[in-house]
Amino acid sequence: MKIIDGKKISEEILAEIKKETAQLSFQPIFTDVLVGDDLASTQYVRKKAKTAEAVGIQFRDAHFPAEITTEELIREIQVLNKIPNMCGIIVQLPLPEHLDRQKVLDSIDSELDVDCLGKIASQKFFNNESGLGYPTALACLKILDSLNLDLSNRKIVVLGQGTLVGRPVAHLLRSRGLSVETANSRTENISALLREADVIISGIGQGKFIDGTMIKKGAIIIDAGTSEENGAVVGDVDFESVQNVAGYLTPSPGGVGPVTVAMLLDNVLKVAKSKEKEYE
Secondary structure, three states, X not given: OEEOOHHHHXXXXXXXXXXXXXXXXXXXXXXXXXXXXXXXXXXXXXXXXXXXXXXXXXXXXXXXXXXXXXHHHHHHHHHHHOOOXXXXXXXXXXXXXXXXHHHHHHOOOHHHOOOOOOHHHHHHHHOOOOOOOOHHHHHHHHXXXXXXXXXXXXXXXXXXXXXXXXXXHHHHHHHOOOOEEEEOOOOOOHHHHHHOOOEEEEOOXXXXXXXXXXXXOOOEEEEOOOEEEOOEEEOOEOHHHHOOOOOEEOOOOOOHHHHHHHHHHHHHHHHXXXXXXXXX
């Protein structure tokens, strides 16, 4: 089995982003809105800030108290929307339960919605009207592309039909003319379906759901699911169980995650390039 090195793929993407960012006539700004003091969210925001700064993108801090109301947070985001050179705004999820998640996400200017979680940006993505895409879904495609394999006659199964992975991944694959089957953990005969798959992209968020008995020899598995088990983050795949069966596998962590951050910043760069044209 070949372990796919997500860190290496992300480093290559980030090196290109850094090169292209340096050629811009202005420094793009990126903001990750954080509400409250959840430790995991705080660490993740800090990591994205560090990565952004490393490629020449300015990170603007936007940290608000957990008690903030939906209306107050929307007003703050509307201020961020108007900042010159702002090229990307995302909201760190999950939000405190009292906030209206979708209203908050919809308040991000759709041109700056680099997570594609607002209704307008999402609609543009599924209508193929936008250069931006869901970062995790883009990461899964980037990883597949890194293998340089012809997938035209391969059976592809996307496990999970969620907003961040399943639906957008299936859309991207179908946009390439590839045949895709979708399923979730409750699909009947899921094991039989997975055993026929040459490529499995999983984003169900059920720790170690896929084991070695559920896949065919040599299968390509992109594990984009995360869940917590005994205080540690685990993927959808039982690594130990599949390692002698799969042909390619992304580890968790160290697989899809680093590439997702890189594709997020690639979205920021795309926004910056579109602004550059406006300045010309």
